[in-house]
Amino acid sequence: MSGGDDIDAIKQRKKEQLMQQDTTETTQAPDEPIHVEGTDHFSEVVDAHDVVMVDFYADWCGPCKMLEPIVEELAADTDAAMAKVDVDAHQQLASQYQVRGVPTVIVFADGEVAEQIVGVRDESHYRDLIERHSTA
Secondary structure (H helix, E strand, O other): OOHHHHHHHHHHHHHHHHHHHHHHOOOOOOOOOEEOOOHHHHHHHHHHOOEEEEEEEOOOOHHHHHHHHHHHHHHHHOOOEEEEEEOOOOHHHHHHOOOOOOOEEEEEEOOEEEEEEEOOOOHHHHHHHHHHHOOO
């Protein structure tokens, strides 16, 4: 076996280790809200994180605009992932999760719906929800 073959074998083993880690560990939550681009993307986000708080919103909704800075703050300060779903662009997702009014916040824990809230609450309410469902 030449030196080049050894390096290739090492690279292959490392690649396999990294791929195995990706499937067994959850992804660290980003410091900014994730704007969901569709049903598949939504599933990927929920599956990739232990706790995900999803803000179903509409651009024309006044209370949704009040919730936006809270969601941004929680994304920066908590271990939970924050996701935003535009109900006008993604009506199928809104229907699937029975969103009847905006804003609606759904907290997912380990890929399952854990809580659903319609309307705006203060930031501490959302922090409590996240802490309640965090497995840390």
